[in-house]
Amino acid sequence: MPKAVTFWTEAGGTGKTTFTVNTAAALSRRGYDVLAIDFDPQNAGMTDHMGYGEWASRDDYENIAELLVDDEQRLHEIVIETQEFDLIPTHNDLANIESKVEAADGLDSGSKHWLLHHEMADLTERYDYVLVDPPATTGTLVSNAMVATQNVVAPAEMTDKGIAAIGGLEEELAAMERGFDRIPGVDVSFSILGIVPNRVRKRQTNKQQEVFAELEASDRLITPFVVYKRSKISDAWGEGMSVFRYHDEYELRDYQLDVLDSFNGVADLVEGKPLDAVDAEPEVAH
Template sequence: MKRAVTLWSESGGVGKTTMATNTAAALGRRGADVLVVDLDPQLGSLTDHVGFGDLKTTDDDHLGDVLLDQDRDASDLVVDAGDFDLIPSHEGLANIESEMAARNTSLREFQLRSSLTPLASEYDYFLIDPPATLNVLVDNALVAARDVVIPIELTRKGSVSIDGLEDTLDSMERGFRTFDESFSLGILAVVPNEVGDSNIYREVREELESGGKPVTPFGIRKRDVLKEAWRNQMTVFEFADSAETRDLRPYEKDLLDQFDTVARIVERGSVEAAVDVEVAQ
């Protein structure tokens, strides 16, 4: 499979879905073919964000059916979301763990990867947005992607959560090597999100950097325009382009560059490589 990335944090409310949406849009605007897979059945998921919330309650085949039956074709679920394609979430995913247990599904953590493999030739990048709660959907996202981008709040809680998440990834890696000796999970980037100006932000960033975490040299600021774009079911890029919405204020335009840099991290495979390219330009 071509490069696939899961955006994940065990902490809810850190802007994970907003980051996934706008990173995918940035990649698409850089000329890449991008498929986003929304694994979150809850209200307010990426599918809702980009205007396909009605597909989460349809009686038609959905992502849960594909995960339960490998004879189903994931390509039948793909919808055009503008700058990227989307496999939408569905409320039926909420019961997927019990469904897999009832059917005694073998290698159930590998179902998404198997379903997406036939699509590998059609896309440059796969971005996966699972729920925050650790469950079989998160397992599937991590097995499919292997690389993780972590949005984090620059707070003491956020700093502690990174250590816990690293422990979780290490444990999962050891477990999955039972089935695949070459299996590895890695943190591609830690992206400070909803950043403000207090001293605690600077202190936590310094702690993460001194601990060797791949922290981006920028943080995505807390801006009301992200909420406005969400209400209008747009990415922030679409919001900036739309004649029906207000113009971005000068201090809001940095968001476009920041999401573009996250996209470049996905392209280049590391924070350092992406930042080096940005400096060279």
């Protein structure tokens, strides 16, 4: 069964774009047809990372924002085939999506949350997995991503900010469910597939240990693996590729291979494996 997943927590700089890119690459290497959607109009996101940054400001094609409000066109028409997975590029016009809804014929203000949802059936017929990377700030684009996928993987730093971001994610999903429950005939239910500790230091600080203890004492779906803070993740970003392709071209050292294990663990979550069946390496030492 095709699955669509959003990577998000309510904070910037948590690694959601890095997670989207590397999870898409991990799934693609398993033989799946994978589509990643850059739903964030800000510069320096996934589209730029994969080498197509100029697409965000081009005016010579019907971009993602225009297609979302056009019943006669489909998003698959602007798919870019990268070396690792397929990509729907972002565009600066996404920042004005609400005004585009207001100006479009046949759309009312209530339609603004369902724009991507209307495209998802077509996309999941074409792809095994569709991964969405929305902006960090709550709003129309985030609600579109959540409604369209209804599955969330949340990268979270082991800091007070990270704990607050997890709480913000839970509150946002609960608020959206309450809002949609008031609409007759609408059935929307969100699932957090897993909260993945990100940028974990091998030698933990006292604060990091406190945050881990707080999370372990809660009933949240914390993954049995973490993503360690590795410079090679940034190096791969600088080269415009996933860490998997980076390893193919430059070869990670043995002690750095845990980063590949980690993103394969995230891919396991997207495949639908329960947390207790996900490979627990690399496991954090407390």
